Amino acid sequence: MNTCAPLGRDHRKFRVESVHFGMIGQALIDSLRAFAGERWSPAYEQAWQDAYRVIARKMLTAAQEDTNPPFWHAEIVSHERRARDIAVFTCRTMQPLPYRAGQYVSIESDRQPRVWRVYSMANSPRPDNTMDFHIRAVGAGWLSGALVRRAEVGDMIRIAAPMGSMTVDPASTRDIVCVAGGTGLAPIKAIIDEIGQTNRTRWVHLFFGARDREDLYDLDDLMQLTTRYPWLTVTPVTSEDPTYPGERGNVSDCDGRLRTMERPRRVRLRIARHGPGDAAAAVRDPGPINPYQVRRLRRPVIKPLTKPVTEPMTIAMTEPLTEPCSHPVTSESGERCDR
Numbered sequence: 001m002n003t004c005a006p007l008g009r010d011h012r013k014f015r016v017e018s019v020h021f022g023m024i025g026q027a028l029i030d031s032l033r034a035f036a037g038e039r040w041s042p043a044y045e046q047a048w049q050d051a052y053r054v055i056a057r058k059m060l061t062a063a064q065e066d067t068n069p070p071f072w073h074a075e076i077v078s079h080e081r082r083a084r085d086i087a088v089f090t091c092r093t094m095q096p097l098p099y100r101a102g103q104y105v106s107i108e109s110d111r112q113p114r115v116w117r118v119y120s121m122a123n124s125p126r127p128d129n130t131m132d133f134h135i136r137a138v139g140a141g142w143l144s145g146a147l148v149r150r151a152e153v154g155d156m157i158r159i160a161a162p163m164g165s166m167t168v169d170p171a172s173t174r175d176i177v178c179v180a181g182g183t184g185l186a187p188i189k190a191i192i193d194e195i196g197q198t199n200r201t202r203w204v205h206l207f208f209g210a211r212d213r214e215d216l217y218d219l220d221d222l223m224q225l226t227t228r229y230p231w232l233t234v235t236p237v238t239s240e241d242p243t244y245p246g247e248r249g250n251v252s253d254c255d256g257r258l259r260t261m262e263r264p265r266r267v268r269l270r271i272a273r274h275g276p277g278d279a280a281a282a283v284r285d286p287g288p289i290n291p292y293q294v295r296r297l298r299r300p301v302i303k304p305l306t307k308p309v310t311e312p313m314t315i316a317m318t319e320p321l322t323e324p325c326s327h328p329v330t331s332e333s334g335e336r337c338d339r
């Protein structure tokens with residue numbers, strides 16, 4: 001039910017009106033009845049109608065109460081091909097678009113009208129209303145290919161309201177381990193950008209994975225960030241580049257790497273698996289980092305976990321898949337978000 005309100009607000013970009021809800025509801029229930037055949041009953045009919053009515057009312061109310069525009073107009077102000085199938089572009093919205101680092105928006109372009117797809121902002125909000133996006137073109141995909149190969153400086157795009165809850169609590173003192181695969185880096189970079197405005201004490205480590213060295217499309221920028229922020233370290237990892245001189249393997253296998261990394265002596269990390277596959281490692285520390293110790297210390301001091309971690313803090317973002325429900329994401333609150 002918590003997703004109904006954002007969904008209703010978001011549907012305004014399709015110019016959905018109250019009359020459409022009735023038609024869609026009717027079509028949905030007709031289809032269910034047709035496919036259920038003899039198993040359908042008046043009780044089912046009533047239950048579906050009731051449930052749909054509640055959902056539609058929530059969506060409509062949220063849409064009607066929202067004072068924001070259904071979408072924002074933005075102009076692409078820079079566009080750079082960074083790899084075979086990856087582009088990074090910056091656009092400027094005509095009006096301020098409030099959002100939190102780690103969130104995503106849906107985008108429509110005149111290069112592929114009426115096709116909306118979601119992409120994560122790669123920066124925290126800026127006073128000049130510019131936003132960065134990292135796009136990978138997928139196979140016969142409709143919009144990503146157009147944004148990577150055909151979009152140009154001067155193009156106008158439309159951006160719908162931000163969504164997503166993978167944001168960081170600025171009041172927390174816990175360290176952060178981020179795991180990003182491919183353009184899954186975008187929201188992680190936004191979060192690092194946001195933390196960078198205030199952080200002096202939280203140690204942040206980013207594992208950035210790609211198939212090969214060319215796909216490490218943002219490494220130069222990330223390395224510049226590590227020189228600006230003493231609390232940030234970045235480990236690039238490739239999975240299909242046998243001659244790559246750095247880390248090789250699956251980026252999500254990061255707890256083994258954490259054990260061998262150079263880190264400040266005062267930091268005691270507890271490491272635990274929390275979640276299947278790519279869900280990666282959860283870490284927490286008992287105290288703040290002294291950033292001035294980072295460069296002097298050589299040996300890692302990491303205590304293996306002896307009891308379960310109750311409040312994991314991991315941000316894991318793998319390459320966005322082409323279908324919904326792909327990312328293992330755990331937010332600061334521990335909430336798991338399967339998009």
Ligand SMILES: Cc1cc2nc3c(=O)[nH]c(=O)nc-3n(C[C@H](O)[C@H](O)[C@H](O)COP(=O)(O)OP(=O)(O)OC[C@H]3O[C@@H](n4cnc5c(N)ncnc54)[C@H](O)[C@@H]3O)c2cc1C
Pocket residue numbers: 104115117118119120121134135136137138139140141142143144145183184186187320321322323324325326339
């Ligand atoms: C929360 C979230 C955040 C995201 N953030 C990013 C991001 O920051 N950067 C990014 O690059 N992506 C991101 N994505 C993924 C993005 O939303 C799109 O899914 C992706 O760009 C593909 O969109 P598309 O229109 O190009 O492909 P679609 O048209 O949606 O196609 C999807 C797949 O279906 C196949 N296909 C399409 N049409 C046909 C057909 N006729 N026959 C056979 N196969 C077909 C395509 O080859 C493709 O593999 C995110 C996704 C989510 C859910």
